[in-house]
Amino acid sequence: MTDPAxxxxxxxxxxxxxxxxxxxxxxPASPGTPVARSPARVRALASSAASLDxxxxxxxxxxxxxxxxxxxxxxxxxxxxxxxxxQPYWGRPGPAFGDPDAAILLxxxxxxxxxxxxxxxxxxxxxSGDFLYxxxxxxGYANQPTSVAAGDGLELTGVRILATxxxxxxxxxxxxxxxxxxxxxxxxxxELSPQVHTMMAIGAIGWGGALSAAAALGWQxxxxxxxxxxxxxxxxxxxDGQPVRLVGCYHVSPHNTFTGRLTPEMxxxxxLSLRR
Ligand code: SF4
Numbered sequence: 001m002t003d004p005a006x007x008x009x010x011x012x013x014x015x016x017x018x019x020x021x022x023x024x025x026x027x028p029a030s031p032g033t034p035v036a037r038s039p040a041r042v043r044a045l046a047s048s049a050a051s052l053d054x055x056x057x058x059x060x061x062x063x064x065x066x067x068x069x070x071x072x073x074x075x076x077x078x079x080x081x082x083x084x085x086x087q088p089y090w091g092r093p094g095p096a097f098g099d100p101d102a103a104i105l106l107x108x109x110x111x112x113x114x115x116x117x118x119x120x121x122x123x124x125x126x127x128s129g130d131f132l133y134x135x136x137x138x139x140g141y142a143n144q145p146t147s148v149a150a151g152d153g154l155e156l157t158g159v160r161i162l163a164t165x166x167x168x169x170x171x172x173x174x175x176x177x178x179x180x181x182x183x184x185x186x187x188x189x190x191e192l193s194p195q196v197h198t199m200m201a202i203g204a205i206g207w208g209g210a211l212s213a214a215a216a217l218g219w220q221x222x223x224x225x226x227x228x229x230x231x232x233x234x235x236x237x238x239x240d241g242q243p244v245r246l247v248g249c250y251h252v253s254p255h256n257t258f259t260g261r262l263t264p265e266m267x268x269x270x271x272l273s274l275r276r
Contacts, residue, residue: 002077005088009151016076017091020061024120025151028056028095036062039181046184052192056095059166059185065178068167072117075168081114090120093167096189097122098160104141104274105199107186107206109251110165110174117168121150122161123252132202132252135264139271158275162189164209172253179209186213197244198274203251204228210246211236219244230262231270247274 004013012023020029036042042064049055063069076091094116098106111117115126123129124147133154137145141159146152165174165182174182190196190213201207207228215221220237232248249270250262257263 014088016089046188096162098156102160106161108163108202109205111168135267
């Protein structure tokens with residue numbers, strides 16, 4: 001843990017990683033939130049979470065993947081980007097962000113080392129987030145076009161954002177085991193969100209995570225497993241017969257947006273198609 005440094009919005013001082021329940025904007029946890037330290041505990045704590053708030057609190061203190069815990073905390077302490085070296089780093093899993101009553105879920109890959117892992121909020125504080133939130137604002141889901149830091153006033157309506165893997169992985173590449181360990185958090189999120197009628201997968205790993213979570217919940221998933229593509233759509237079915245549409249979108253990373261593979265117009269078109 002590092003010496004405390006001031007939060008870029010509130011000016012309050014925090015150590016890195018941020019201890020739970022110490023006043024970080026949007027921190028869902030308290031000092032007493034139970035911590036999962038194994039895959040079995042992730043399954044148990046996810047399935048017993050009685051609400052989305054409780055689920056996000058438990059997600060945000062999880063320590064079940066040793067490699068990812070080491071990585072997220074090493075970036076938050078000794079490995080901060082030089083331009084953020086004077087800021088505290090969240091250094092914990094990224095909880096879901098957005099409208100708790102949303103009918104649309106955006107499912108990403110994982111937090112970025114100097115984005116969500118620094119700010120504690122999904123897609124906040126990096127180029128991927130700049131691109132995504134500008135589009136969410138243009139299409140009417142966000143109250144402002146920028147997402148700089150937790151506590152900056154950003155609010156989403158009708159949309160909630162989460163990730164398949166909740167901790168920043170080295171080189172943005174979680175292992176198969178890490179994806180499987182983290183899946184119960186997403187699975188429970190879907191169970192607690194019966195109003196969700198559409199999911200947008202941000203990239204292939206988000207697509208795979210959404211399909212895996214749906215299959216684990218006993219939803220009907222087309223066979224063979226549908227392949228990810230930008231603009232791809234499949235209809236999943238909950239056990240009660242309610243359909244859930246899954247839509248693919250290229251990831252909003254600079255790798256795609258700086259090269260023109262994903263343009264603002266393409267992202268706007270997919271986002272606008274999510275409303276029923
Ligand atoms: Fe826990 Fe998921 Fe992070 Fe693994 S990736 S430590 S399961 S929150």
